[in-house]
Amino acid sequence: TEKTMEKIVALCKGRGFVYPGSEIYGGLANSWDYGPLGVELKNNVKRAWWKKFVQENPYNVGLDAAILMNPQVWVASGHVSTFNDPLIDCKACKMRHRADKLIEDWLQEQGRTDVNVEAMTQEEMVAFIRENSIPCPGCGKSDFTDIRKFNLMFKTHQGVTEDTSTEVYLRPETAQGIFVNFQNIQRTTRKKLPFGVCQVGKSFRNEITPGNFIFRIREFEQMELEFFCQPGTDLEWFAYWRKYCHDWLTSLNIKDENLRLRDHEPEELAFYSKATTDFEFMFPFGWGELWGVADRTDYDLKQHQEHSGKDMTYFDQEKNEHYIPYVIEPSLGADRVTLAFLVEAYDEEVVDAEKNDVRTVMRFHPALAPFKCAVLPLSKKLGPAAQEVYAELSKYFMVDYDEAGSIGKRYRRQDEIGTPLCITVDFQTVGDDKTPADHCVTVRDRDTMEQVRLPIDQLKAYIEEKIAF
Ligand code: ATP
Numbered sequence: 291t292e293k294t295m296e297k298i299v300a301l302c303k304g305r306g307f308v309y310p311g312s313e314i315y316g317g318l319a320n321s322w323d324y325g326p327l328g329v330e331l332k333n334n335v336k337r338a339w340w341k342k343f344v345q346e347n348p349y350n351v352g353l354d355a356a357i358l359m360n361p362q363v364w365v366a367s368g369h370v371s372t373f374n375d376p377l378i379d380c381k382a383c384k385m386r387h388r389a390d391k392l393i394e395d396w397l398q399e400q401g402r403t404d405v406n407v408e409a410m411t412q413e414e415m416v417a418f419i420r421e422n423s424i425p426c427p428g429c430g431k432s433d434f435t436d437i438r439k440f441n442l443m444f445k446t447h448q449g450v451t452e453d454t455s456t457e458v459y460l461r462p463e464t465a466q467g468i469f470v471n472f473q474n475i476q477r478t479t480r481k482k483l484p485f486g487v488c489q490v491g492k493s494f495r496n497e498i499t500p501g502n503f504i505f506r507i508r509e510f511e512q513m514e515l516e517f518f519c520q521p522g523t524d525l526e527w528f529a530y531w532r533k534y535c536h537d538w539l540t541s542l543n544i545k546d547e548n549l550r551l552r553d554h555e556p557e558e559l560a561f562y563s564k565a566t567t568d569f570e571f572m573f574p575f576g577w578g579e580l581w582g583v584a585d586r587t588d589y590d591l592k593q594h595q596e597h598s599g600k601d602m603t604y605f606d607q608e609k610n611e612h613y614i615p616y617v618i619e620p621s622l623g624a625d626r627v628t629l630a631f632l633v634e635a636y637d638e639e640v641v642d643a644e645k646n647d648v649r650t651v652m653r654f655h656p657a658l659a660p661f662k663c664a665v666l667p668l669s670k671k672l673g674p675a676a677q678e679v680y681a682e683l684s685k686y687f688m689v690d691y692d693e694a695g696s697i698g699k700r701y702r703r704q705d706e707i708g709t710p711l712c713i714t715v716d717f718q719t720v721g722d723d724k725t726p727a728d729h730c731v732t733v734r735d736r737d738t739m740e741q742v743r744l745p746i747d748q749l750k751a752y753i754e755e756k757i758a759f
Contacts (some may be wrong), residue, residue: 308623320500330660339513343488350486355467366597374439385428389415396424406557412437416608442495460494468516469590486517504625510622518615528585543655547570562589571630581622588614609644652708655700657759662709664690664704710736
């Protein structure tokens with residue numbers, strides 16, 4: 291019982307988590323649509339992030355900035371000049387690669403951390419690949435073209451007629467919406483340092499090598515925090531957020547054995563960064579970055595001060611001085627982490643080895659599960675009573691209702707979509723001429739398959755306790 295991407299993709303498509311985009315037209319490369327279960331799962335992921343990072347965190351507030359921004363933003367952020375992927379083609383098999391990735395993967399294989407690829411020029415990358423005869427992962431030969439640059443930002447036009455319209459970009463990250471609103475937020479909330487701003491929203495990158503299902507897509511969602519603090523306190527806050535992010539993942543059932551917190555070596559750091567940790571998750575296709583946590587110093591606000599001509603300093607009343615805050619940025623992909631939760635949850639459990647009985651269970655944390663419970667009448671005759679239970683519970687939770695097939699089959703269907711509780715309405719619940727109704731139902735637990743009998747009026751509290759996060 292091995293977890294493979296094929297199995298997970300098939301389950302996602304078959305049960306309505308994720309469909310290929312524009313499927314009836316032959317699809318659109320690497321676009322995916324979240325189905326009825328997927329939208330619940332992903333919304334729950336975003337809600338769980340917002341709960342811990344905004345609602346329960348004393349320092350942070352939220353923001354929802356526009357996707358289209360003044361093009362000068364992307365000049366200041368560096369995306370116009372440096373958000374370029376250096377591409378090279380293998381002359382032998384024609385496979386296209388990102389030169390920096392090719393080198394990075396090779397260095398990692400060699401166990402080397404002494405080379406800063408980010409600091410290399412295009413020429414240096416080509417020279418390095420040739421000197422070390424780095425092989426093409428496709429065919430093993432080492433014969434590449436020169437590098438061509440490609441900007442990852444999607445461009446579009448804003449304005450009515452062609453000659454009056456301006457070129458604008460779809461944002462490649464949500465972070466800049468936070469930086470440009472730094473003064474607005476500080477002024478209106480009257481927050482003192484340290485404080486943070488959280489945002490969830492779509493970002494767009496014309497990725498050269500999208501793939502691995504929803505791991506790398508061109509239209510994706512990010513959940514980003516920019517945490518502003520006093521220079522000198524930044525490394526402490528970096529450690530605080532590094533742990534906070536780690537705890538968020540493990541409290542939602544991500545196992546430590548499937549996580550790797552990779553701290554960048556000094557040589558590997560971006561020139562403006564004092565510390566960076568990549569959170570990596572063990573996907574079926576290998577370790578992949580989930581969350582980037584970086585101490586970005588005062589780089590971003592400084593850039594915006596320079597390019598906009600507006601003051602980006604903070605007035606520290608205690609110290610009676612103006613300065614540009616330092617920033618810690620934990621940046622997480624909503625789709626990527628949703629994939630991690632799908633992978634982590636997937637399980638094939640042998641229920642009875644002799645009968646070759648195996649059940650597929652999505653062991654989601656109950657807070658993330660698309661449905662919190664399913665109401666199942668034991669017989670169709672019990673439909674009206676079961677529907678009453680459904681109507682009451684669905685005021686508070688996403689509840690499924692299923693009366694088709696044997697109860698055993700219905701349990702298995704709920705296991706496969708990760709519903710933590712199944713509530714069965716039976717003849718005792720409603721009673722008959724001889725036996726009075728007991729107004730109780732049987733509640734089956736997804737993971738243990740154990741059943742308890744509970745009064746209907748205790749269900750809400752029972753479910754609430756179960757899904758608490
Ligand atoms: P990668 O090296 O995988 O391209 P990156 O280092 O460019 O990622 P960042 O710019 O740090 O990524 O973005 C922060 C987070 O946003 C990533 O850790 C990831 O979770 C998510 N993300 C980035 N690009 C994509 C994408 N194309 N599809 C899905 N999620 C993405």
